[in-house]
Structures are given as C-alpha cells and as structure tokens.
Amino acid sequence: MKNTITLSTILLLSILFSCSGDKNKSDAYGNFEAIEITVSSEVQGKMLSLKVEEGTKIDSGITVGFIDTANTWLKLKQLQAQKSAIQSKVQNVISQINVQEQQKTNLNSEKKRIEKLLKDKAVPEKQLDDINNAIALIDKQIELIKTQNQAVFSELDGMDYQIKQIQDQIRRSYLINPIKGTVLEKYVEQSEMVVPGKAIYKIANLDEIILRAYVSEKQLANAKINQTASVFFDDGKGELKEVNGTISWISSQSEFTPKIIQTRDERQNLVYAIKIKVKNDGSIKIGMPGEMKFGN
Numbered sequence: 001m002k003n004t005i006t007l008s009t010i011l012l013l014s015i016l017f018s019c020s021g022d023k024n025k026s027d028a029y030g031n032f033e034a035i036e037i038t039v040s041s042e043v044q045g046k047m048l049s050l051k052v053e054e055g056t057k058i059d060s061g062i063t064v065g066f067i068d069t070a071n072t073w074l075k076l077k078q079l080q081a082q083k084s085a086i087q088s089k090v091q092n093v094i095s096q097i098n099v100q101e102q103q104k105t106n107l108n109s110e111k112k113r114i115e116k117l118l119k120d121k122a123v124p125e126k127q128l129d130d131i132n133n134a135i136a137l138i139d140k141q142i143e144l145i146k147t148q149n150q151a152v153f154s155e156l157d158g159m160d161y162q163i164k165q166i167q168d169q170i171r172r173s174y175l176i177n178p179i180k181g182t183v184l185e186k187y188v189e190q191s192e193m194v195v196p197g198k199a200i201y202k203i204a205n206l207d208e209i210i211l212r213a214y215v216s217e218k219q220l221a222n223a224k225i226n227q228t229a230s231v232f233f234d235d236g237k238g239e240l241k242e243v244n245g246t247i248s249w250i251s252s253q254s255e256f257t258p259k260i261i262q263t264r265d266e267r268q269n270l271v272y273a274i275k276i277k278v279k280n281d282g283s284i285k286i287g288m289p290g291e292m293k294f295g296n
Helices: 002-024 070-119 125-148 150-172
Strands: 028-033 036-040 045-050 063-067 174-176 181-186 199-204 208-215 228-234 240-250 270-279 289-294
Touching: 028 270, 070 125, 070 150, 125 150, 208 289, 228 270
Parallel strands: none
Antiparallel strands: 028 208, 028 289, 036 199, 045 063, 063 174, 181 199, 208 270, 228 240, 228 289, 240 270
16 A cells, blocks of 8 residues: 555655646747858959957947058049040130120110111111121130030039949958958958958957747747747856746748757647847857747
8 A cells, every 4th residue: 555655655746747747838949140241352452451359349330441442542533533524615615605695685676776776767677687697606606605515514424423433342352341240250361462342350249149049839929029038048057047038020931940949849840930139148059059938
C-alpha cells in the first residue's frame, strides 16, 4: 500500500512539473539584429579625411569624411571660364537686339506723330506706309539675330547643366553620416583610394534592436502587428533578463526552420519569421540569442 502511494505521488508530481515547465517555456526563439546601413563612396578619389572608428557613436548629418576633388574642382573652374566667354557672346547678341528694339521704339513714336498729321492731311499716306515697312523690317532683323545666335544660347544652357553636374560631384565627395548610431565596421582607411560603390563603413542604431524569432503555423494566430511581447536574453550571469517589446513585422511566407533556431514544437519543419522591436540600454548585442512570449 505504501509503495502504491509513493508511486502515485511521484507520477502526480512529474505531471505537475511537466505542465509547469511547458507553461514557462518561451513561445519563440531567435537572434537579435539591427537595421544596418552601409555608407559607400559616390565618387572616385583618395580618401583625404575619415573620422569614424568602430564602436563610436555618430549623430546624423555629421560630415565624417572627404574624398579628394582636386581634378573635379579644376574642371569646374575650366567650365566657369568657358561660361564667362559664352556669356560675353550672349551679351553681345543682347546688345544687338537692344539696339534694334530702341530703333523700333523710335519708329513707333514717329508713327504716332505721322498718324496725327495724316488725320489733318498734312502728310502723304506714303510716309505711314514707309514707317510701317521699317518697323516690320526691324522685327525681321531681331528674329534673324535670335535665330543666328540660338546656338550661343543653347551652349550657355548646356554649360549651366555641366557646371551643376560638377558641383554635385563635389558635394558627393563629402561623406555625410545618414543616421544616429554606432559604427559596426570600418572598411577603408584614410589615404586609400576609393571608387563609386566602395563600402566605407557600416552603422546601425543600437538604441532600438530587433529580435528575429520564428513561430509555428499554430502560433501565427497569436501574433499581431503592434502587439506587445516579453523578450528574454542572457544577462551574462546565467539568468534571463526580461524587457518589453512590440511586434513590428510578420512574414507572409513560411520557411524551413533555421538549424540554429529552436521552436516550441521541435516537430515543426515550417515556421514564420516575426520581428519584435526592443529598446536597448546597451546590454543586447547583435547576434545574441533571444526568446519571446506573446503578451496578453
């Protein structure tokens, strides 16, 4: 009888512990990641200045580097000199047009005077015809000057576009940090040559970090955008530290369970990725494993 009671007690305790352990088990597991931005060169040249170091924090909008633009600057000066020469031609054309316009103004004044005299029949009508012909001739001369010098105006417009293009290249020679964050990796040193598309450094905002976890199809119904969740990670002392998070993304496609990821039900082959945003005080590092439980 005594042995029967003992066996029954052990069995009951085993069931209770099993249920309790399953209840405390996390709903999903994954790793922490951040939104990483790789800052690359937009022009070719020597890196004259680069003020970034791995692990340092940088504010957004700060100039952190400068690529040599000596040749580009010289080309800009050459284009500006060419523009000045073209502008002289344009000014000469404008002066010719202004002379014709002034003559036309004088003829129009004379035309009004003749029209008054003509009403009194003090002048022959031929004088009015002559002055109208003179005005028409000036209009044709103005159009002829504009047509003959259209290439000059077009050349000036083309020069303006070239100058803007060079100025844009010079502007792109300055490396402007895009976001407030921490430098994760540095790929180039000062005085090295870079080309367009060459990665200079990688930066991420670690004040807010993301747990990318995986849930089964059954658990998917419990996951909703903006839903709160409890996130756990190792505090370095063998204990799990809990922080609050918010689900920011849920994958619409299933995938095979990554080998390094656990799931609540190990028999699940297909899982859905979710992302939980978490405020980070610096304790959480990229790549660290994490766990989560759905909030109520």
